[in-house]
Amino acid sequence: ASLTAKTRSLPNILITGTPGTGKTTTSADIAEALNLKHLNVGDIVKSEKCYESRDEEFDSYILDDDKLIDEMEPMVEDGGCVVDFHSCEMFPERWFDLVLVLRANTEVLFDRLTERNYSEKKREENMTAEIMQVVAEEARESYAEEIVHEVQSNTVEDMEGNVERVKQWVAAWKQNNP
Numbered sequence: 097a098s099l100t101a102k103t104r105s106l107p108n109i110l111i112t113g114t115p116g117t118g119k120t121t122t123s124a125d126i127a128e129a130l131n132l133k134h135l136n137v138g139d140i141v142k143s144e145k146c147y148e149s150r151d152e153e154f155d156s157y158i159l160d161d162d163k164l165i166d167e168m169e170p171m172v173e174d175g176g177c178v179v180d181f182h183s184c185e186m187f188p189e190r191w192f193d194l195v196l197v198l199r200a201n202t203e204v205l206f207d208r209l210t211e212r213n214y215s216e217k218k219r220e221e222n223m224t225a226e227i228m229q230v231v232a233e234e235a236r237e238s239y240a241e242e243i244v245h246e247v248q249s250n251t252v253e254d255m256e257g258n259v260e261r262v263k264q265w266v267a268a269w270k271q272n273n274p
């Protein structure tokens with residue numbers, strides 16, 4: 097199978113990053129601005145029960161990757177999706193035309209995760225993951241270098257800039273894929 101689905105009439109965009117970096121807020125804005133479909137993968141995992149079990153210690157789900165991919169395939173195959181998830185290595189490479197990795201400073205993330213009432217353990221785990229650039233490295237290992245873009249998501253201005261950047265990128269994609 098080819099890596100890029102040339103049959104898509106609209107691109108698929110993946111918004112990834114450590115929890116709290118702003119994926120859902122940014123994805124919703126992009127979807128609204130460009131009339132695309134926002135797929136919050138965490139919600140799909142829960143509603144379609146795409147997990148093997150729940151990890152009580154880490155307060156998270158052990159994903160059933162195969163089930164998740166099967167559920168999502170028909171949603172993404174025609175393009176036009178903004179996919180929002182804190183991990184990215186399980187998705188087929190061919191699904192995405194653009195991968196944005198949102199980044200946030202440690203203090204910013206601390207405040208956001210505290211506000212979200214994360215346990216201290218979960219907060220520390222996510223802050224360490226952000227400092228260690230776990231999601232950014234995962235994205236670079238999973239997708240072609242030229243489609244992966246790391247962007248800051250500390251301020252509202254950052255977010256507006258990121259939405260604007262995606263708008264321009266989609267406009268260019270449409271020109272190149274008439």
Ligand code: ADP
Pocket residue numbers: 113114115116117118119120121122208249250251252253254255
């Ligand atoms: P994620 O989906 O990555 O876990 P959210 O989009 O839920 O993150 O954002 C977490 C919190 O941080 C929300 O309260 C949101 O309003 C805020 N937030 C997200 N991105 C930004 C940003 N770039 N600037 C300011 N606040 C932000």
Ligand code: MN
Pocket residue numbers: 119120121
């Ligand atoms: Mn989210």
